[in-house]
Amino acid sequence: xxxxxxxxxxxxxxxxxxxxxxxxxxxxxxxxHKRMDQRQPTVVFVYGxxxxxxxxxxxxxxxxxxxxxxATTVEQYPLITDDYYIPYTLNIPGKGKNIKGEIYAVDxxxxxxxxxxxxxxxxxxxxNTPVKxxxxxxxxxxVAATLDVQNPWMYxxxxxxxxxxxxxxxxxxxxxxxxxxxHYVPRGLRSAAE
Numbered sequence: 445x446x447x448x449x450x451x452x453x454x455x456x457x458x459x460x461x462x463x464x465x466x467x468x469x470x471x472x473x474x475x476x477h478k479r480m481d482q483r484q485p486t487v488v489f490v491y492g493x494x495x496x497x498x499x500x501x502x503x504x505x506x507x508x509x510x511x512x513x514x515a516t517t518v519e520q521y522p523l524i525t526d527d528y529y530i531p532y533t534l535n536i537p538g539k540g541k542n543i544k545g546e547i548y549a550v551d552x553x554x555x556x557x558x559x560x561x562x563x564x565x566x567x568x569x570x571x572n573t574p575v576k577x578x579x580x581x582x583x584x585x586x587v588a589a590t591l592d593v594q595n596p597w598m599y600x601x602x603x604x605x606x607x608x609x610x611x612x613x614x615x616x617x618x619x620x621x622x623x624x625x626x627h628y629v630p631r632g633l634r635s636a637a638e
Contacts (some may be wrong), residue, residue, distance in 0.1 A: 520543075534606045
């Protein structure tokens with residue numbers, strides 16, 4: 445071992461970490477910044493008025509949302525409708541039916557819009573829900589391959605808010621468009637229908 449001379453010792457200033465910008469070119473920094481801004485879309489499962497052809501689908505008919513697949517929940521849940529024919533999934537796994545719906549990839553802005561519509565987390569709560577029988581939409585297969593389409597977010601009424609009479613209603617497997625068109629009461633007409 446050779447003795448260390450004072451001139452070879454690291455100075456306290458050089459021992460501090462250097463910023464990343466010192467190591468990378470401006471082009472590399474821009475690339476990293478853009479990649480960090482490009483968050484992966486959120487995958488959601490919709491089973492009611494957000495599906496194609498239904499009254500709230502306009503919220504998913506935009507550049508920030510893409511239909512990926514059709515699927516069915518692995519677990520059974522009670523899917524019911526109220527007096528206005530608004531569909532609700534009650535978060536009581538193992539009771540009800542396997543629910544059929546659509547899977548979408550959505551950006552943060554669309555997710556915020558859906559959360560507002562569903563009044564998440566006050567009215568509905570959004571949670572990951574495994575699905576099966578996933579039938580990919582051909583033009584979305586490349587996008588779907590990069591996402592977890594088997595475990596999308598789904599909006600459900602929490603079990604603690606379920607009323608006993610709701611469990612007496614018929615459980616649906618699929619909220620059908622024909623029934624929606626015949627029975628659904630739009631928001632602006634609901635107080636007049638009471």
